Amino acid sequence: MTSRQPIRATDRLSSSEIDDVLALAAAAAEADGVYPLSEDVVLRVRNGGGTHHLAPGGVGYAFLEDGAGELVVHPGHRRRGIGTDLLAAAGPGPLRFWAHGDDPGAAAFAERAGFTRDRVLWQMRRSLLEPLPEIPLPEGVTVRGFRPGHDEQAWLGVNSRAFAHHPEQGRWTLDDLLAREREPWFDPAGFLLAVDVTGTLVGFHWTKVHPAEGTDPALGEIYVLGVDPAGHRRGLGAALSVEGLRHLAAAGLTRSNLYVDESNAAAVALYRRLGFTVFKTDISYRR
Incomplete structure (x- = not known):
C-alpha cells in the first residue's frame, strides 16, 4: 500500500x-x-x-x-x-x-x-427589458464615470466605510482595485460615481458585463453598490441602482444580476422592489 x-x-x-x-x-x-x-x-x-x-x-x-x-x-x-x-x-x-x-x-x-452552515449569499436576477422605476438622485448629487489614476483613493475610502462590517468587500486594498482595473471587462464608463456639489464622492455603482457564454446571453451585473454612511442621503442607493441598470440596458444588455447576503434585509428589500428574484445560492461553511 x-x-x-x-x-x-x-x-x-x-x-x-x-x-x-x-x-x-x-x-x-x-x-x-x-x-x-x-x-x-x-x-x-x-x-x-x-x-x-x-x-x-x-x-x-x-x-x-x-x-x-x-x-x-x-x-x-x-x-x-x-x-x-x-x-x-x-x-x-x-x-x-x-x-x-x-x-x-x-x-x-x-x-x-x-463545519456548520454560516452565511448564505444569493445571486439575484431581473430582466432589463422590463421598465425601471423613476428614482431621482438627491438634490445636489450628480453622476460621472470613474477616472483611473485619479479616483482610486477616494473610492477606497467610501468603499471601506460603506462595507465596514462586510468580511470581504470592506477590506479591499489599492492592489485589489488595480487588479480589477487590469481585467479585460473593466469599463470606467460603467463605474458610476455619485458626487455632491463640492465634488466629494458620496456613493457609487460599479457595473460589470459578463460576456455571452454558450446559450447564456450576456449579463450586466450590479458589481458593487455603496453609499458613504458619513454623508448618507436618503434614497441615493436606490437612485444609483437605477442609474446603473439604465446604463447596462443602454449598452444592449437584456438581463442583470447581483450578489447579496441573505441576511442583509435592507439590500434584499431594495432589490426585490427593483424586480430582482433569487437565481442561485452560495453557502459559507464555518468550523
Missing part, C-alpha cells in the same frame, strides 16, 4: 500550475453546473496572494487567506479523501469555506468535516 503524496502549499503558482487549477475549475463547473471559484480567488490564482494548496496531479485545489477560502476536487477523483487532505493542509482552528451552489454533496462533506 503506497502512501498518498502530500499537499503542496505556495503563495504564488507557476504558469503551469495556474493552467492546472483553472482546468480543474472548468471540469468541476462542467460537472456541477456552477463555477467553483469566486472572482477574487481566480485573481489570486493568476496574480498571487493568499495560500494555494495543490493536490498532486492537479486533482484538487484549495485557497486560503485570513481563515477563509474555497476548495474544489476534480469530479473524477471525488470520494477518495482528497478534500479531507486539503482541509487538513489548511490546519486546525477556525475556518470558513465557500461552496458555490447549495449542493447536497458539499453540505454532507462540510458536516462530516465538522
Whole structure:
C-alpha cells in the first residue's frame, strides 16, 4: 500500500500550475453546473496572494487567506479523501469555506468535516427589458464615470466605510482595485460615481458585463453598490441602482444580476422592489 503524496502549499503558482487549477475549475463547473471559484480567488490564482494548496496531479485545489477560502476536487477523483487532505493542509482552528451552489454533496462533506452552515449569499436576477422605476438622485448629487489614476483613493475610502462590517468587500486594498482595473471587462464608463456639489464622492455603482457564454446571453451585473454612511442621503442607493441598470440596458444588455447576503434585509428589500428574484445560492461553511 503506497502512501498518498502530500499537499503542496505556495503563495504564488507557476504558469503551469495556474493552467492546472483553472482546468480543474472548468471540469468541476462542467460537472456541477456552477463555477467553483469566486472572482477574487481566480485573481489570486493568476496574480498571487493568499495560500494555494495543490493536490498532486492537479486533482484538487484549495485557497486560503485570513481563515477563509474555497476548495474544489476534480469530479473524477471525488470520494477518495482528497478534500479531507486539503482541509487538513489548511490546519486546525477556525475556518470558513465557500461552496458555490447549495449542493447536497458539499453540505454532507462540510458536516462530516465538522463545519456548520454560516452565511448564505444569493445571486439575484431581473430582466432589463422590463421598465425601471423613476428614482431621482438627491438634490445636489450628480453622476460621472470613474477616472483611473485619479479616483482610486477616494473610492477606497467610501468603499471601506460603506462595507465596514462586510468580511470581504470592506477590506479591499489599492492592489485589489488595480487588479480589477487590469481585467479585460473593466469599463470606467460603467463605474458610476455619485458626487455632491463640492465634488466629494458620496456613493457609487460599479457595473460589470459578463460576456455571452454558450446559450447564456450576456449579463450586466450590479458589481458593487455603496453609499458613504458619513454623508448618507436618503434614497441615493436606490437612485444609483437605477442609474446603473439604465446604463447596462443602454449598452444592449437584456438581463442583470447581483450578489447579496441573505441576511442583509435592507439590500434584499431594495432589490426585490427593483424586480430582482433569487437565481442561485452560495453557502459559507464555518468550523
